[in-house]
Amino acid sequence: MTDRASARAAKSALSHRLAADPGVVGVGLARRASGYVVKVDLADAHAAERVPGDVDGVRVVTEVVGVVRPL
Structure with missing residues (x-):
């Protein structure tokens, strides 16, 4: 069980790693x-190829939510 x-900590590391990736629209817990x-x-399913399955032993899950635009 991950606390x-x-x-x-894993979120912070992954956020820095994926910051410049245009296919990533958000990182959270x-x-x-x-x-x-x-x-x-993710903006599209193709971006999932660049996201690791875990970071420092913490599982990473992805979801395609589409492009995020301001209202």
Whole structure:
């Protein structure tokens, strides 16, 4: 079970790594039955190829949410 502090550290590392990737529209934390995971929101499915499955032992999940635009 991944605790919140470990997930936050992994989120920070992954956010820096993916900051310049135009296919990544958001990085956050999500709670699952197995504890916390890092959740990466993507503009399209092709961006998922560039996202690792885990960071420092913390599971990373992806979801295609589309392009995010300001209102």
